[in-house]
Amino acid sequence: MSDDTYPDPADPISPAYAAMVRDLMRSLGGGAPWLLMEQSPSAVNWRARNAVKAPGQMRAWSHQAVARGADGILFFQWRQSAAGSEKFHSGMVPHGGTDTRVWREIEQLGAELRQLSGAEPGVEGSRVAASVAIALDWHSWWAVEQPASPTTVSYVETLFAWHRALTSLGVTVDFVRADADLSAYRVVVVPTHFVATDAQLESLAAFAEAGGTLVVGFGTAITDQDLHVRLGGYLGERLRQVLGVWIEEFAPPAAPDLRAAGGGAAPPVAFEGELLGGSVSGSVWSEFVRVDGAEVVATFTAGALAGWPTVTRRAAGEGSAWYVATLPEPAALRRLVEHVLRGAGVELPAPVTSGERVEVVRRGELTFVINHGADAAELRLDGTDVLTGSPAAGLVLGPQGVAIVRR
Structure with missing residues (x-):
């Protein structure tokens, strides 16, 4: 498995989005190591405005790929072209030559990858363990975005919302087929699985009945x-049967002014539930849900849907099954996900740094800590930083800083 990936350095969401793509690459190979075949040393040349990577950002994103299962880091391109359509796409050796910031960062990364290759325990060939999975289905992606549907849904953005909520809690996520062997996972999330075979539905239902926690999002089956x-x-x-609900009618939020070009932006939908933080909002989708044996956890509070269930939960065999009839706002989705994970017995790691936007991933015996934030972050983690040989506890990572800790 290999990937060409070019996250936008100007977009603050890029590290989280890149994390999802890297988890997908690992998952497509059944957890085996994969190859980052292309990334840019700095700016690309094909956006309207091509931001450079900040000092240290290329290195940080490269280590993110290693943390999430890559065994090789490659670039496009070697020498920055002097002519042709890609002459302004950055290269390992820029137009300015080797006495440049970009080249010095390339050298630093190469030296650190060599350190990892010789480290004991090593990282090459090791796997990334996950107890949580998201069911991804290519046919559902194509189908849910086709014309003549109830509303516009971005399959990728829906998956990203769930993935980001999970990984923000420090949980590592695999992507799986719904009809795969799910027995290794405690929680399986099924967002917008529009197209579903009987075998996939049987697999998901059996997972919950055997003791797993199943979370099903809107637009499924x-x-x-x-x-x-x-x-x-x-x-x-x-x-x-497993969820204890059925869907009477779709009711996705419509644009407030249907005469506006393109229909306008759809308004949020309001719902409330103590577990989700009180009164919150959702987007993209809503529907009339009929409960048939499930417990109502949250309820729509406005419009034609007022009083109808938004989130439900049902005990199913040895496990449990949740249904979510909208896409909750990020903070509410994170609270929901945290409750589900704790209820399923998934151990949530304690914060290992101060600061926000710090990514923590364990691969094999090594813990990668990457600071994507604008402020410095101090480690609260016992062990030794492989890159510096220093004790990890108290180590301060500046913006784009990386530590790889042997516990």
């Missing part, structure tokens, strides 16, 4: 593999 609608409340009989 609307059709079978031939895009024929599953009648009788959508979801399919097997999933309806």
Whole structure:
């Protein structure tokens, strides 16, 4: 498995989005190490405005790839072109030559990768353990975004919302097929799995009944593999039984001014639930959910949906099954996810640094700590930093700083 990836340095969400892509690359190979085949040393040349990578950012993002399973870091391009359509795309050796910031960072990264290659315990060939998975389905991606649908849904952004909520809690996430062997996971999240086969529905239902925690998002099992609608409340009989709900009607939020070009931006939907932090909002989707044996955790509070369930939970065999009929705002989704993980017995790691936007990933016997924030972060982690040989506890990471800790 290999990937060409070019996150935008100007977008503060890029590190979280890149983390999702790297987890996908690892997952596509069944957890085996993968290859970062292309990334840019600094700026690209094909956006309207091409931001350079901040000092240390290329190094930090490279170590993020290693942390999430990469066994090789490559670049496009070697020498920055002197002519042609990609002459302003950065290279390992810039137009300015080797007496440059970019080249010195390339040298530093190369030296650190050599250190990791010789470290004991080593990182090459090691795997990234995960007890949480997100079900990804390419057919659902294509189907949910086709025209003549109830509303506009970005499949990737929906997956990203769930992935970001999980990883913000320090949890590592695999991507899986819904009909794969799910027994290694404690929690499986199924966002917008629009197209579902009978085998996939059976696999998900059996996972919950065997003791797992299943979380199903809106727009799931609307059709079978031939895009024929599953009648009788959508979801399919097997999933309806496990979730204890069925869907009476879609009611996605409409634009406030339908005469506006493109229909305008859809308004948020309001709902409330103590578990999610009181009165909160959702986006993208909403629907009339009928409860048939499930507990209502949150309820829509406005418009035609007022009083109808938004989030439900049901005990299913040895496990449990949740249904979420909208896309909660980030803070509410994070609270929901944290509650689900704790209830499933997933151990949430204690914060290992001060500061915000610090990524922590364990691969094999090494813990990677990467500071994507604008402020310095101090480590609260016992062990030794492989890169410096210094004790990890008390080590201060500046913006784009990296520590790789042997516990």
